[in-house]
Amino acid sequence: MTGSLDLPSGVMLRHAERADAVRIRRLIHQVGINPLALDWRRFILAVDAGGQVLACAQIKPHADGTRELASLAVVPQFRGLGLARALIVTLQTQAGPPLYLTCRSGLEPLYTRFGFRPLTDPELPLYFRRLRKIANLILSVLRSPDGLSIMRWDG
Ligand SMILES: CC(C)(COP(=O)(O)OP(=O)(O)OC[C@H]1O[C@@H](n2cnc3c(N)ncnc32)[C@H](O)[C@@H]1OP(=O)(O)O)[C@@H](O)C(=O)NCCC(=O)NCCS
Known part of the structure:
Protein backbone atom coordinates (compact mmCIF):
# COMPACT_ATOMS: atom_id res chain seq x y z
CA MET A 1 0.00 0.00 0.00
CA PRO A 97 -14.34 12.15 -3.22
CA PRO A 98 -16.43 13.38 -1.60
CA LEU A 99 -15.03 12.89 1.91
CA TYR A 100 -16.11 14.76 5.02
CA LEU A 101 -14.28 15.28 8.29
CA THR A 102 -14.80 17.02 11.60
CA CYS A 103 -12.07 18.73 13.58
CA ARG A 104 -11.58 21.51 16.09
CA SER A 105 -11.42 24.76 14.15
CA GLY A 106 -7.72 25.23 15.02
CA LEU A 107 -6.88 22.23 12.81
CA GLU A 108 -8.47 23.60 9.61
CA PRO A 109 -5.08 24.66 8.17
CA LEU A 110 -3.88 21.03 8.35
CA TYR A 111 -6.76 19.79 6.21
CA THR A 112 -6.91 22.68 3.73
CA ARG A 113 -3.43 21.45 2.62
CA PHE A 114 -5.21 18.34 1.35
CA GLY A 115 -8.03 20.13 -0.46
CA PHE A 116 -10.67 20.04 2.31
CA ARG A 117 -12.74 23.20 2.80
CA PRO A 118 -14.92 24.24 5.75
CA LEU A 119 -18.69 23.95 5.18
CA THR A 120 -21.40 26.38 6.21
CA ASP A 121 -24.61 25.12 7.88
CA PRO A 122 -26.76 25.06 4.69
CA GLU A 123 -24.15 22.86 2.96
CA LEU A 124 -24.24 20.14 5.61
CA PRO A 125 -25.79 16.71 4.97
CA LEU A 126 -28.13 15.38 7.64
CA TYR A 127 -25.62 13.49 9.78
CA PHE A 128 -23.24 16.44 10.08
CA ARG A 129 -26.06 19.00 10.57
CA ARG A 130 -27.21 17.04 13.64
CA LEU A 131 -23.65 16.56 14.85
CA ARG A 132 -22.86 20.29 14.63
CA LYS A 133 -26.00 21.20 16.60
CA ILE A 134 -25.09 18.83 19.45
CA ALA A 135 -21.38 19.74 19.37
CA ASN A 136 -22.04 23.49 19.47
CA LEU A 137 -24.35 23.01 22.44
CA ILE A 138 -21.70 21.05 24.34
CA LEU A 139 -18.92 23.48 23.38
CA SER A 140 -20.95 26.48 24.56
CA VAL A 141 -21.66 24.79 27.91
CA LEU A 142 -17.92 24.10 28.24
CA ARG A 143 -17.15 27.70 27.12
CA SER A 144 -14.63 26.26 24.66
CA PRO A 145 -12.76 28.86 22.55
CA ASP A 146 -12.48 26.33 19.68
CA GLY A 147 -15.52 25.53 17.53
CA LEU A 148 -16.22 22.36 15.55
CA SER A 149 -15.29 22.54 11.87
CA ILE A 150 -16.92 20.29 9.31
CA MET A 151 -14.97 20.06 6.08
CA ARG A 152 -15.36 18.38 2.69
CA TRP A 153 -12.97 17.27 -0.02
CA ASP A 154 -14.47 17.18 -3.51
CA GLY A 155 -11.44 15.84 -5.33
C1 LIG B 1 -2.68 16.35 13.86
C2 LIG B 1 -1.74 15.14 13.66
C3 LIG B 1 -2.54 13.96 13.15
C4 LIG B 1 -0.64 15.54 12.64
O1 LIG B 1 0.20 14.40 12.43
P1 LIG B 1 1.68 14.52 11.83
O2 LIG B 1 2.13 13.15 11.43
O3 LIG B 1 2.55 15.28 12.75
O4 LIG B 1 1.45 15.40 10.52
P2 LIG B 1 2.40 15.41 9.22
O5 LIG B 1 3.84 15.39 9.67
O6 LIG B 1 1.99 14.35 8.28
O7 LIG B 1 2.06 16.83 8.61
C5 LIG B 1 1.34 16.95 7.38
C6 LIG B 1 1.21 18.41 7.04
O8 LIG B 1 0.29 19.03 7.96
C7 LIG B 1 0.93 20.09 8.67
N1 LIG B 1 0.47 20.02 10.06
C8 LIG B 1 0.71 19.04 10.95
N2 LIG B 1 0.09 19.31 12.13
C9 LIG B 1 -0.54 20.50 11.95
C10 LIG B 1 -1.35 21.33 12.79
N3 LIG B 1 -1.61 20.99 14.06
N4 LIG B 1 -1.84 22.47 12.25
C11 LIG B 1 -1.58 22.84 10.97
N5 LIG B 1 -0.83 22.09 10.12
C12 LIG B 1 -0.31 20.95 10.61
C13 LIG B 1 2.42 19.81 8.56
O9 LIG B 1 3.17 21.00 8.63
C14 LIG B 1 2.52 19.17 7.19
O10 LIG B 1 2.49 20.14 6.15
P3 LIG B 1 3.49 20.02 4.90
O11 LIG B 1 3.43 18.57 4.46
O12 LIG B 1 2.91 20.97 3.91
O13 LIG B 1 4.83 20.37 5.45
C15 LIG B 1 -1.04 14.77 15.01
O14 LIG B 1 -0.47 15.93 15.57
C16 LIG B 1 -1.96 14.14 16.04
O15 LIG B 1 -2.08 12.90 16.11
N6 LIG B 1 -2.62 14.98 16.87
C17 LIG B 1 -3.53 14.47 17.93
C18 LIG B 1 -4.78 13.84 17.36
C19 LIG B 1 -5.57 14.80 16.49
O16 LIG B 1 -5.77 15.97 16.82
N7 LIG B 1 -6.03 14.27 15.34
C20 LIG B 1 -6.82 15.01 14.39
C21 LIG B 1 -8.26 14.85 14.73
S1 LIG B 1 -9.29 15.83 13.65
Missing part, protein backbone atom coordinates in the same frame (compact mmCIF):
# COMPACT_ATOMS: atom_id res chain seq x y z
CA THR A 2 2.97 2.28 0.69
CA GLY A 3 3.83 2.80 -3.00
CA SER A 4 5.59 6.09 -3.78
CA LEU A 5 4.78 7.78 -0.45
CA ASP A 6 7.62 9.61 1.24
CA LEU A 7 7.74 7.72 4.56
CA PRO A 8 10.51 7.54 7.17
CA SER A 9 12.85 4.58 6.69
CA GLY A 10 11.36 1.29 7.92
CA VAL A 11 7.81 2.67 8.14
CA MET A 12 5.05 1.23 5.98
CA LEU A 13 1.28 1.53 5.64
CA ARG A 14 -1.02 -1.49 5.86
CA HIS A 15 -4.67 -2.35 6.45
CA ALA A 16 -5.50 -3.11 10.07
CA GLU A 17 -6.11 -6.68 11.20
CA ARG A 18 -8.28 -8.00 14.03
CA ALA A 19 -5.30 -8.09 16.41
CA ASP A 20 -4.80 -4.34 15.86
CA ALA A 21 -8.17 -3.42 17.41
CA VAL A 22 -6.68 -3.00 20.88
CA ARG A 23 -3.67 -1.01 19.54
CA ILE A 24 -6.01 1.34 17.67
CA ARG A 25 -8.11 1.93 20.80
CA ARG A 26 -4.97 2.56 22.86
CA LEU A 27 -3.64 5.14 20.37
CA ILE A 28 -6.99 6.94 20.10
CA HIS A 29 -7.17 7.16 23.90
CA GLN A 30 -3.55 8.32 24.09
CA VAL A 31 -4.17 11.29 21.74
CA GLY A 32 -7.59 12.08 23.25
CA ILE A 33 -9.93 12.04 20.24
CA ASN A 34 -13.40 10.51 19.71
CA PRO A 35 -13.21 6.93 21.08
CA LEU A 36 -16.48 5.78 19.43
CA ALA A 37 -16.95 3.71 16.24
CA LEU A 38 -13.42 2.28 16.01
CA ASP A 39 -14.11 -0.80 13.87
CA TRP A 40 -10.62 -2.12 12.95
CA ARG A 41 -11.87 -3.26 9.48
CA ARG A 42 -12.01 0.37 8.30
CA PHE A 43 -8.53 1.40 9.48
CA ILE A 44 -5.18 1.80 7.83
CA LEU A 45 -2.05 1.99 9.94
CA ALA A 46 1.51 3.26 9.74
CA VAL A 47 3.78 0.68 11.39
CA ASP A 48 7.53 0.53 12.00
CA ALA A 49 9.87 -2.35 11.15
CA GLY A 50 9.10 -3.99 14.51
CA GLY A 51 5.36 -3.86 13.87
CA GLN A 52 4.68 -1.05 16.35
CA VAL A 53 1.64 1.06 15.37
CA LEU A 54 2.78 4.68 14.90
CA ALA A 55 -0.37 6.19 13.37
CA CYS A 56 -3.89 5.33 12.25
CA ALA A 57 -6.90 6.69 10.36
CA GLN A 58 -10.18 5.36 9.01
CA ILE A 59 -13.05 6.08 6.63
CA LYS A 60 -16.32 5.95 8.58
CA PRO A 61 -19.57 5.47 6.63
CA HIS A 62 -22.77 7.14 7.88
CA ALA A 63 -26.43 6.20 7.44
CA ASP A 64 -27.07 9.22 5.17
CA GLY A 65 -24.50 7.87 2.67
CA THR A 66 -21.68 10.26 3.58
CA ARG A 67 -18.18 9.02 4.40
CA GLU A 68 -15.90 10.60 6.95
CA LEU A 69 -12.12 10.67 7.22
CA ALA A 70 -11.79 10.07 10.96
CA SER A 71 -9.63 8.85 13.86
CA LEU A 72 -6.43 10.40 12.50
CA ALA A 73 -3.84 9.91 15.23
CA VAL A 74 -0.04 9.88 15.34
CA VAL A 75 2.05 8.77 18.35
CA PRO A 76 3.51 12.03 19.78
CA GLN A 77 7.19 11.03 19.28
CA PHE A 78 6.52 10.39 15.56
CA ARG A 79 4.78 13.64 14.65
CA GLY A 80 6.14 16.01 12.02
CA LEU A 81 7.46 13.13 9.89
CA GLY A 82 4.69 13.03 7.31
CA LEU A 83 2.71 10.10 8.77
CA ALA A 84 -0.60 11.99 8.84
CA ARG A 85 0.08 13.17 5.28
CA ALA A 86 0.69 9.57 4.13
CA LEU A 87 -2.53 8.33 5.75
CA ILE A 88 -4.68 11.20 4.45
CA VAL A 89 -3.38 10.97 0.87
CA THR A 90 -3.74 7.16 0.84
CA LEU A 91 -7.33 7.29 2.10
CA GLN A 92 -8.20 10.03 -0.41
CA THR A 93 -6.78 7.88 -3.21
CA GLN A 94 -8.51 4.70 -2.03
CA ALA A 95 -11.91 6.18 -1.15
CA GLY A 96 -12.22 9.00 -3.70
Whole structure:
Protein backbone atom coordinates (compact mmCIF):
# COMPACT_ATOMS: atom_id res chain seq x y z
CA MET A 1 0.00 0.00 0.00
CA THR A 2 2.97 2.28 0.69
CA GLY A 3 3.83 2.80 -3.00
CA SER A 4 5.59 6.09 -3.78
CA LEU A 5 4.78 7.78 -0.45
CA ASP A 6 7.62 9.61 1.24
CA LEU A 7 7.74 7.72 4.56
CA PRO A 8 10.51 7.54 7.17
CA SER A 9 12.85 4.58 6.69
CA GLY A 10 11.36 1.29 7.92
CA VAL A 11 7.81 2.67 8.14
CA MET A 12 5.05 1.23 5.98
CA LEU A 13 1.28 1.53 5.64
CA ARG A 14 -1.02 -1.49 5.86
CA HIS A 15 -4.67 -2.35 6.45
CA ALA A 16 -5.50 -3.11 10.07
CA GLU A 17 -6.11 -6.68 11.20
CA ARG A 18 -8.28 -8.00 14.03
CA ALA A 19 -5.30 -8.09 16.41
CA ASP A 20 -4.80 -4.34 15.86
CA ALA A 21 -8.17 -3.42 17.41
CA VAL A 22 -6.68 -3.00 20.88
CA ARG A 23 -3.67 -1.01 19.54
CA ILE A 24 -6.01 1.34 17.67
CA ARG A 25 -8.11 1.93 20.80
CA ARG A 26 -4.97 2.56 22.86
CA LEU A 27 -3.64 5.14 20.37
CA ILE A 28 -6.99 6.94 20.10
CA HIS A 29 -7.17 7.16 23.90
CA GLN A 30 -3.55 8.32 24.09
CA VAL A 31 -4.17 11.29 21.74
CA GLY A 32 -7.59 12.08 23.25
CA ILE A 33 -9.93 12.04 20.24
CA ASN A 34 -13.40 10.51 19.71
CA PRO A 35 -13.21 6.93 21.08
CA LEU A 36 -16.48 5.78 19.43
CA ALA A 37 -16.95 3.71 16.24
CA LEU A 38 -13.42 2.28 16.01
CA ASP A 39 -14.11 -0.80 13.87
CA TRP A 40 -10.62 -2.12 12.95
CA ARG A 41 -11.87 -3.26 9.48
CA ARG A 42 -12.01 0.37 8.30
CA PHE A 43 -8.53 1.40 9.48
CA ILE A 44 -5.18 1.80 7.83
CA LEU A 45 -2.05 1.99 9.94
CA ALA A 46 1.51 3.26 9.74
CA VAL A 47 3.78 0.68 11.39
CA ASP A 48 7.53 0.53 12.00
CA ALA A 49 9.87 -2.35 11.15
CA GLY A 50 9.10 -3.99 14.51
CA GLY A 51 5.36 -3.86 13.87
CA GLN A 52 4.68 -1.05 16.35
CA VAL A 53 1.64 1.06 15.37
CA LEU A 54 2.78 4.68 14.90
CA ALA A 55 -0.37 6.19 13.37
CA CYS A 56 -3.89 5.33 12.25
CA ALA A 57 -6.90 6.69 10.36
CA GLN A 58 -10.18 5.36 9.01
CA ILE A 59 -13.05 6.08 6.63
CA LYS A 60 -16.32 5.95 8.58
CA PRO A 61 -19.57 5.47 6.63
CA HIS A 62 -22.77 7.14 7.88
CA ALA A 63 -26.43 6.20 7.44
CA ASP A 64 -27.07 9.22 5.17
CA GLY A 65 -24.50 7.87 2.67
CA THR A 66 -21.68 10.26 3.58
CA ARG A 67 -18.18 9.02 4.40
CA GLU A 68 -15.90 10.60 6.95
CA LEU A 69 -12.12 10.67 7.22
CA ALA A 70 -11.79 10.07 10.96
CA SER A 71 -9.63 8.85 13.86
CA LEU A 72 -6.43 10.40 12.50
CA ALA A 73 -3.84 9.91 15.23
CA VAL A 74 -0.04 9.88 15.34
CA VAL A 75 2.05 8.77 18.35
CA PRO A 76 3.51 12.03 19.78
CA GLN A 77 7.19 11.03 19.28
CA PHE A 78 6.52 10.39 15.56
CA ARG A 79 4.78 13.64 14.65
CA GLY A 80 6.14 16.01 12.02
CA LEU A 81 7.46 13.13 9.89
CA GLY A 82 4.69 13.03 7.31
CA LEU A 83 2.71 10.10 8.77
CA ALA A 84 -0.60 11.99 8.84
CA ARG A 85 0.08 13.17 5.28
CA ALA A 86 0.69 9.57 4.13
CA LEU A 87 -2.53 8.33 5.75
CA ILE A 88 -4.68 11.20 4.45
CA VAL A 89 -3.38 10.97 0.87
CA THR A 90 -3.74 7.16 0.84
CA LEU A 91 -7.33 7.29 2.10
CA GLN A 92 -8.20 10.03 -0.41
CA THR A 93 -6.78 7.88 -3.21
CA GLN A 94 -8.51 4.70 -2.03
CA ALA A 95 -11.91 6.18 -1.15
CA GLY A 96 -12.22 9.00 -3.70
CA PRO A 97 -14.34 12.15 -3.22
CA PRO A 98 -16.43 13.38 -1.60
CA LEU A 99 -15.03 12.89 1.91
CA TYR A 100 -16.11 14.76 5.02
CA LEU A 101 -14.28 15.28 8.29
CA THR A 102 -14.80 17.02 11.60
CA CYS A 103 -12.07 18.73 13.58
CA ARG A 104 -11.58 21.51 16.09
CA SER A 105 -11.42 24.76 14.15
CA GLY A 106 -7.72 25.23 15.02
CA LEU A 107 -6.88 22.23 12.81
CA GLU A 108 -8.47 23.60 9.61
CA PRO A 109 -5.08 24.66 8.17
CA LEU A 110 -3.88 21.03 8.35
CA TYR A 111 -6.76 19.79 6.21
CA THR A 112 -6.91 22.68 3.73
CA ARG A 113 -3.43 21.45 2.62
CA PHE A 114 -5.21 18.34 1.35
CA GLY A 115 -8.03 20.13 -0.46
CA PHE A 116 -10.67 20.04 2.31
CA ARG A 117 -12.74 23.20 2.80
CA PRO A 118 -14.92 24.24 5.75
CA LEU A 119 -18.69 23.95 5.18
CA THR A 120 -21.40 26.38 6.21
CA ASP A 121 -24.61 25.12 7.88
CA PRO A 122 -26.76 25.06 4.69
CA GLU A 123 -24.15 22.86 2.96
CA LEU A 124 -24.24 20.14 5.61
CA PRO A 125 -25.79 16.71 4.97
CA LEU A 126 -28.13 15.38 7.64
CA TYR A 127 -25.62 13.49 9.78
CA PHE A 128 -23.24 16.44 10.08
CA ARG A 129 -26.06 19.00 10.57
CA ARG A 130 -27.21 17.04 13.64
CA LEU A 131 -23.65 16.56 14.85
CA ARG A 132 -22.86 20.29 14.63
CA LYS A 133 -26.00 21.20 16.60
CA ILE A 134 -25.09 18.83 19.45
CA ALA A 135 -21.38 19.74 19.37
CA ASN A 136 -22.04 23.49 19.47
CA LEU A 137 -24.35 23.01 22.44
CA ILE A 138 -21.70 21.05 24.34
CA LEU A 139 -18.92 23.48 23.38
CA SER A 140 -20.95 26.48 24.56
CA VAL A 141 -21.66 24.79 27.91
CA LEU A 142 -17.92 24.10 28.24
CA ARG A 143 -17.15 27.70 27.12
CA SER A 144 -14.63 26.26 24.66
CA PRO A 145 -12.76 28.86 22.55
CA ASP A 146 -12.48 26.33 19.68
CA GLY A 147 -15.52 25.53 17.53
CA LEU A 148 -16.22 22.36 15.55
CA SER A 149 -15.29 22.54 11.87
CA ILE A 150 -16.92 20.29 9.31
CA MET A 151 -14.97 20.06 6.08
CA ARG A 152 -15.36 18.38 2.69
CA TRP A 153 -12.97 17.27 -0.02
CA ASP A 154 -14.47 17.18 -3.51
CA GLY A 155 -11.44 15.84 -5.33
C1 LIG B 1 -2.68 16.35 13.86
C2 LIG B 1 -1.74 15.14 13.66
C3 LIG B 1 -2.54 13.96 13.15
C4 LIG B 1 -0.64 15.54 12.64
O1 LIG B 1 0.20 14.40 12.43
P1 LIG B 1 1.68 14.52 11.83
O2 LIG B 1 2.13 13.15 11.43
O3 LIG B 1 2.55 15.28 12.75
O4 LIG B 1 1.45 15.40 10.52
P2 LIG B 1 2.40 15.41 9.22
O5 LIG B 1 3.84 15.39 9.67
O6 LIG B 1 1.99 14.35 8.28
O7 LIG B 1 2.06 16.83 8.61
C5 LIG B 1 1.34 16.95 7.38
C6 LIG B 1 1.21 18.41 7.04
O8 LIG B 1 0.29 19.03 7.96
C7 LIG B 1 0.93 20.09 8.67
N1 LIG B 1 0.47 20.02 10.06
C8 LIG B 1 0.71 19.04 10.95
N2 LIG B 1 0.09 19.31 12.13
C9 LIG B 1 -0.54 20.50 11.95
C10 LIG B 1 -1.35 21.33 12.79
N3 LIG B 1 -1.61 20.99 14.06
N4 LIG B 1 -1.84 22.47 12.25
C11 LIG B 1 -1.58 22.84 10.97
N5 LIG B 1 -0.83 22.09 10.12
C12 LIG B 1 -0.31 20.95 10.61
C13 LIG B 1 2.42 19.81 8.56
O9 LIG B 1 3.17 21.00 8.63
C14 LIG B 1 2.52 19.17 7.19
O10 LIG B 1 2.49 20.14 6.15
P3 LIG B 1 3.49 20.02 4.90
O11 LIG B 1 3.43 18.57 4.46
O12 LIG B 1 2.91 20.97 3.91
O13 LIG B 1 4.83 20.37 5.45
C15 LIG B 1 -1.04 14.77 15.01
O14 LIG B 1 -0.47 15.93 15.57
C16 LIG B 1 -1.96 14.14 16.04
O15 LIG B 1 -2.08 12.90 16.11
N6 LIG B 1 -2.62 14.98 16.87
C17 LIG B 1 -3.53 14.47 17.93
C18 LIG B 1 -4.78 13.84 17.36
C19 LIG B 1 -5.57 14.80 16.49
O16 LIG B 1 -5.77 15.97 16.82
N7 LIG B 1 -6.03 14.27 15.34
C20 LIG B 1 -6.82 15.01 14.39
C21 LIG B 1 -8.26 14.85 14.73
S1 LIG B 1 -9.29 15.83 13.65
